[in-house]
Amino acid sequence: MNQPILEVLSGTMKTPPPIWMMRQAGRHLPEYMKIRATAKDFIDFCFSPDKAAEVTLQPIRRYDMDAAILFADILLVPIALGRSVTFEKGVGPILNPISPEDILSMPRDMSVLEPVYETVSRVRSELSKDKTLIGFCGGPWTVATYMIEGRGSPQKQKAKHFAYVNSDAMDQLLSDLADASADYMIGQAKAGADVLKIFESWAEGLAPAMFDRLVIKPTQQMIKKIREAGITVPIIGFPRGAGLNAVRYAHKVKVQACAAGTDMPLNEFRGLIPAHMATQGNLDPLALRIGGDVLKSAVGQVLSTMSGPHIFNLGHGVAPDVKIENVQAVIAHVRGGDPKYV
Numbered sequence: 001m002n003q004p005i006l007e008v009l010s011g012t013m014k015t016p017p018p019i020w021m022m023r024q025a026g027r028h029l030p031e032y033m034k035i036r037a038t039a040k041d042f043i044d045f046c047f048s049p050d051k052a053a054e055v056t057l058q059p060i061r062r063y064d065m066d067a068a069i070l071f072a073d074i075l076l077v078p079i080a081l082g083r084s085v086t087f088e089k090g091v092g093p094i095l096n097p098i099s100p101e102d103i104l105s106m107p108r109d110m111s112v113l114e115p116v117y118e119t120v121s122r123v124r125s126e127l128s129k130d131k132t133l134i135g136f137c138g139g140p141w142t143v144a145t146y147m148i149e150g151r152g153s154p155q156k157q158k159a160k161h162f163a164y165v166n167s168d169a170m171d172q173l174l175s176d177l178a179d180a181s182a183d184y185m186i187g188q189a190k191a192g193a194d195v196l197k198i199f200e201s202w203a204e205g206l207a208p209a210m211f212d213r214l215v216i217k218p219t220q221q222m223i224k225k226i227r228e229a230g231i232t233v234p235i236i237g238f239p240r241g242a243g244l245n246a247v248r249y250a251h252k253v254k255v256q257a258c259a260a261g262t263d264m265p266l267n268e269f270r271g272l273i274p275a276h277m278a279t280q281g282n283l284d285p286l287a288l289r290i291g292g293d294v295l296k297s298a299v300g301q302v303l304s305t306m307s308g309p310h311i312f313n314l315g316h317g318v319a320p321d322v323k324i325e326n327v328q329a330v331i332a333h334v335r336g337g338d339p340k341y342v
Helices: 004-009 030-036 042-046 049-063 100-104 110-126 140-149 157-165 167-191 208-228 245-252 266-270 285-290 292-305 324-334
Strands: 067-069 085-088 092-095 132-138 195-200 235-239 257-259 278-283 310-314
Touching (some): 030 049, 042 049, 049 110, 092 140, 132 140, 140 195, 140 208, 167 208, 266 278, 285 292
Parallel strands (some): 235 257
């Protein structure tokens, strides 16, 4: 409990709030690009513990963030379920779209994820005791959208249609993903992760009943299995863009913190969720890219609207073109130092 983030996740308000940033290990860092160039492809990068551990630690060394987040990807679990996953430059992830028939006979080999546990173990052994190591997975619905669509799709219409017309297959897919993802998170916690995070990145645009079925129910299943395995580390949920559905998520899913996307007013959200629950977020990533007075104002707005136990973060992730100086300015501002906005 000598880690600021663990204190916040236990319900304690910290001033200043601890800070880390989603995608803090990424293409905006030259040291990341140097390591990335040594991997034959992105999946190889994720499954190379020496490389993945090194880039996980880079933002700690450069920025002194309060947490390191495991360098991996939310689409590693489908590989364990026998699906082909590749990453195409300028396009993103490409999967072979799954059919209702495929769902009935999905193989499962969780051993392919063991290199990730090795990464977690290496990072935890090198990370100072006052820094938190965050493990993660994709939410079952978010991962399912990629498996059904075959790639990223802004509106997720094919996946939503699939959920309506192939309801049994959809429920089975979500249950299988919840089960496999729970095992994946259990493995990360046993390897040394101090906190676990569920990225439900495509939670927006769902009717309330569908949100309950596609997001809340499988997430409850996942967390139940994690806890029954004796894992007690805190869990952060991130139903990005879910609007008021996020309030039901906060009350129905047994997470210790609810992360907020850029669109969520923190002060209003605080009044709608359990009083002890921590929040996380939600600086606009675009402001981080722009910098200067725009960024200064945006950081001030987050600091003035957050309340209760809170972890300062972005509403999404650090973009590849973000200036290092902008990240440094945000950290200094949050910690009460002398921010140099450019």
